Amino acid sequence: MDFSLTQEHEVLRQSMKEFGERVIAPKVREMEETSEMPMDVMAEMAKLGMMGVTIPRDLGGTGLGHLARMIMIEEIARISAAIGMSLQMLHTGAGAILGGGNDEQRKKYLPDLATGLRFATLAVTEPAGGSDPFAIQTTAKLEGDLYTISGRKCFIENSHLADIHTVTARTGEGPRDISTFIVDKDTPGWRPGRLEHKMGLRGSQVGEVILENCKVPKENLLGAEGQGVRVALGGISAYGRPGTAACGLGILNGCLEAATRFAKERILYGKPIAELQAIQWNICDIYLDLETSRLLVYRAAWMLDTAQRADAEIAAAKFYATEAAVRAAKKTMDIHGAYGCMNEYAAQRYYRDAQLLISAAGTSEIQRMIMVRKPLS
Amino acid sequence: MKIVVCVKPIPDPSYWARLPLDPKTHTLRREGIPNVLGLLDKCALEEALRIRDSCGGKVTVVSMAPLSTLGTLYQTLAMGADEVVLLSDRCFAGADTLATSYVLATAIKKLGQYHLVLCGDKSLDVGTGQVAPQVAEFLAIPHVCHVLKIDLLDGGRVRVKAKTDDGHIILETDLPAVLAVHRGINQPRLVSLMGLVAAREREIKVWGASDLEVDPARVGLVGSPTQVAQVFAPQRRRRGELLQGEAEEMVRSLMARLEQAGVMPT
Ligand SMILES: Cc1cc2nc3c(=O)[nH]c(=O)nc-3n(C[C@H](O)[C@H](O)[C@H](O)COP(=O)(O)OP(=O)(O)OC[C@H]3O[C@@H](n4cnc5c(N)ncnc54)[C@H](O)[C@@H]3O)c2cc1C
Numbered sequence: 001m002d003f004s005l006t007q008e009h010e011v012l013r014q015s016m017k018e019f020g021e022r023v024i025a026p027k028v029r030e031m032e033e034t035s036e037m038p039m040d041v042m043a044e045m046a047k048l049g050m051m052g053v054t055i056p057r058d059l060g061g062t063g064l065g066h067l068a069r070m071i072m073i074e075e076i077a078r079i080s081a082a083i084g085m086s087l088q089m090l091h092t093g094a095g096a097i098l099g100g101g102n103d104e105q106r107k108k109y110l111p112d113l114a115t116g117l118r119f120a121t122l123a124v125t126e127p128a129g130g131s132d133p134f135a136i137q138t139t140a141k142l143e144g145d146l147y148t149i150s151g152r153k154c155f156i157e158n159s160h161l162a163d164i165h166t167v168t169a170r171t172g173e174g175p176r177d178i179s180t181f182i183v184d185k186d187t188p189g190w191r192p193g194r195l196e197h198k199m200g201l202r203g204s205q206v207g208e209v210i211l212e213n214c215k216v217p218k219e220n221l222l223g224a225e226g227q228g229v230r231v232a233l234g235g236i237s238a239y240g241r242p243g244t245a246a247c248g249l250g251i252l253n254g255c256l257e258a259a260t261r262f263a264k265e266r267i268l269y270g271k272p273i274a275e276l277q278a279i280q281w282n283i284c285d286i287y288l289d290l291e292t293s294r295l296l297v298y299r300a301a302w303m304l305d306t307a308q309r310a311d312a313e314i315a316a317a318k319f320y321a322t323e324a325a326v327r328a329a330k331k332t333m334d335i336h337g338a339y340g341c342m343n344e345y346a347a348q349r350y351y352r353d354a355q356l357l358i359s360a361a362g363t364s365e366i367q368r369m370i371m372v373r374k375p376l377s
Numbered sequence: 378m379k380i381v382v383c384v385k386p387i388p389d390p391s392y393w394a395r396l397p398l399d400p401k402t403h404t405l406r407r408e409g410i411p412n413v414l415g416l417l418d419k420c421a422l423e424e425a426l427r428i429r430d431s432c433g434g435k436v437t438v439v440s441m442a443p444l445s446t447l448g449t450l451y452q453t454l455a456m457g458a459d460e461v462v463l464l465s466d467r468c469f470a471g472a473d474t475l476a477t478s479y480v481l482a483t484a485i486k487k488l489g490q491y492h493l494v495l496c497g498d499k500s501l502d503v504g505t506g507q508v509a510p511q512v513a514e515f516l517a518i519p520h521v522c523h524v525l526k527i528d529l530l531d532g533g534r535v536r537v538k539a540k541t542d543d544g545h546i547i548l549e550t551d552l553p554a555v556l557a558v559h560r561g562i563n564q565p566r567l568v569s570l571m572g573l574v575a576a577r578e579r580e581i582k583v584w585g586a587s588d589l590e591v592d593p594a595r596v597g598l599v600g601s602p603t604q605v606a607q608v609f610a611p612q613r614r615r616r617g618e619l620l621q622g623e624a625e626e627m628v629r630s631l632m633a634r635l636e637q638a639g640v641m642p643t
Pocket residue numbers: 089121122123124125128129130131132154155156157158201206356357359360361362363364365366
């Protein structure tokens with residue numbers, strides 16, 4: 001078993017680290033204050049080819065793969081989990097088309113998504129519940145060559161930013177009659193709804209997407225009618241969950257750095273608190289959570305890169321890395337004492353950001369349900 | 378335009394606090410410390426890439442370093458260099474700047490025709506600033522250090538703006554020449570994902586002592602006249618002195634001291 005990364009991965013990490021520190025770090029304070037996505041950062045990411053990491057080369061991407069994607073998002077989220085989350089959901093939107101689309105659809109949409117000329121989402125969740133994708137109320141009715149789609153999606157990452165929305169909708173009376181469609185934001189009847197005010201991930205958009213009698217051509221159906229949940233969950237499993245998990249890795253890195261720095265600098269009883277065993281054990285817990293999460297996340301990505309079935313492993317990575325991020329952020333705040341609750345310190349941001357990763361791409365309960373199928377099967 | 382860029386992988390500055398000194402040789406113990414390219418080396422490469430991209434040609438990166446730095450040098454290919462030549466041999470180890478410059482210059486000659494050699498002003502770890510001028514001397518071509526701007530002129534000449542202690546100077550010289558770039562000449566590009574893919578097609582050659590036909594007495598530790606006698610952190614002492622008395626008297630006394638310290642304008 002070889003745990004070493006390739007030269008290519010190492011150089012990618014170095015470049016992403018520099019990008020995070022040089023381009024993203026100066027924006028973090030403003031994002032916290034205004035909750036606005038810095039579009040110039042998005043443009044820089046597009047220029048570096050970051051949107052097309054998992055899109056094959058013949059479709060305009062670089063096809064570097066899932067492990068490269070994890071390394072990239074980890075380094076970005078180390079500086080800003082909000083940017084990490086936005087970026088990873090762009091991949092997820094494109095991933096649903098790559099995984100569920102036919103050749104024409106791939107050729108039509110993926111080159112622009114790879115270069116960042118256009119952005120995509122994957123919109124499944126509705127007010128009727130995210131955990132139960134069969135409970136959606138959005139409908140799509142076929143009349144002639146056009147589907148008419150009506151409904152409301154909520155908690156959609158990049159809702160107001162994206163140009164291409166992959167949405168699930170009910171196409172029949174049966175409980176499982178759900179299909180997935182590609183909807184261009186220029187379609188009459190499409191409009192963004194409310195933009196949420198979130199506790200964390202400030203600067204990344206989460207909001208509503210509203211479809212009112214949106215007429216889309218038949219060719220925009222992804223996969224077959226009635227396969228919608230499979231197509232959408234395929235995208236969430238291969239892209240959304242690993243991507244969210246990698247954001248957790250980023251936060252864990254940030255926590256370890258912030259906690260150790262503070263523990264070495266803060267003097268109590270005449271010496272740095274890093275010399276107190278209780279503090280050391282907390283730092284050790286963060287370290288262990290980071291190492292464990294990284295192994296799970298990278299392993300899941302490697303399985304995807306080698307075309308293995310990895311539902312349980314992906315769920316394990318998502319569950320573990322995001323729960324670990326919340327734990328680590330709490331410990332980082334604790335180590336900081338009152339300073340940890342102050343906006344000048346990143347600890348409180350990690351804490352607020354980490355919690356948002358728990359329900360994104362499926363809650364921890366849902367991940368448990370997916371994982372447990374493996375031992376029980 | 379054929380451009381050679383000399384770079385040196387250095388220990389990652391974020392590990393410097395943990396970098397031990399060998400008590401016998403007074404050199405850094407680098408085992409287990411990851412390598413990176415220094416900023417100035419990246420500036421030199423960036424400048425080379427810009428020149429190539431505007432007027433065509435080829436950029437060759439040359440580095441004398443252990444084989445373990447292959448991964449770090451791969452970064453230069455991903456930034457856009459056309460090829461990398463790693464000069465690596467056991468007998469090159471322990472080289473001072475003279476032995477290093479000798480090996481670099483020998484390699485540059487072996488590469489054949491070249492128009493420009495770009496280096497960083499100094500490496501970030503040792504920082505002597507001696508290598509670029511020494512390479513130029515071995516190649517018997519002109520050199521300029523602290524370069525802030527490079528303009529290619531017609532007729533195989535180049536105009537450079539170079540930083541001086543109290544401003545800058547504009548110089549013109551014939552090519553080939555060695556130019557050592559100063560911080561701020563440019564903002565080096567980040568490696569793009571497209572750059573990573575393109576780098577797969579490019580090559581890192583490794584040349585040893587036998588490939589270069591160097592004089593064994595002039596390389597590595599044996600070829601290095603410099604010996605590190607002692608390494609220490611300089612002590613900076615500050616001393617406060619309280620002047621007392623009448624204001625006028627204190628000002629006069631202060632002026633006298635400033636004059637004595639040589640900091641008053643004449
Ligand atoms: C930052 C962020 C970004 C998001 N981005 C997107 C996006 O781009 N696209 C998109 O479609 N959605 C997105 N979501 C929504 C996300 O997918 C949902 O929040 C998630 O699926 C949970 O749905 P819910 O919030 O409606 O919770 P509910 O489904 O209402 O769940 C409520 C509680 O019930 C529990 N529960 C549900 N079912 C079970 C069960 N069977 N057994 C035990 N417990 C259960 C849940 O774990 C949870 O604790 C995003 C959410 C966040 C926070």
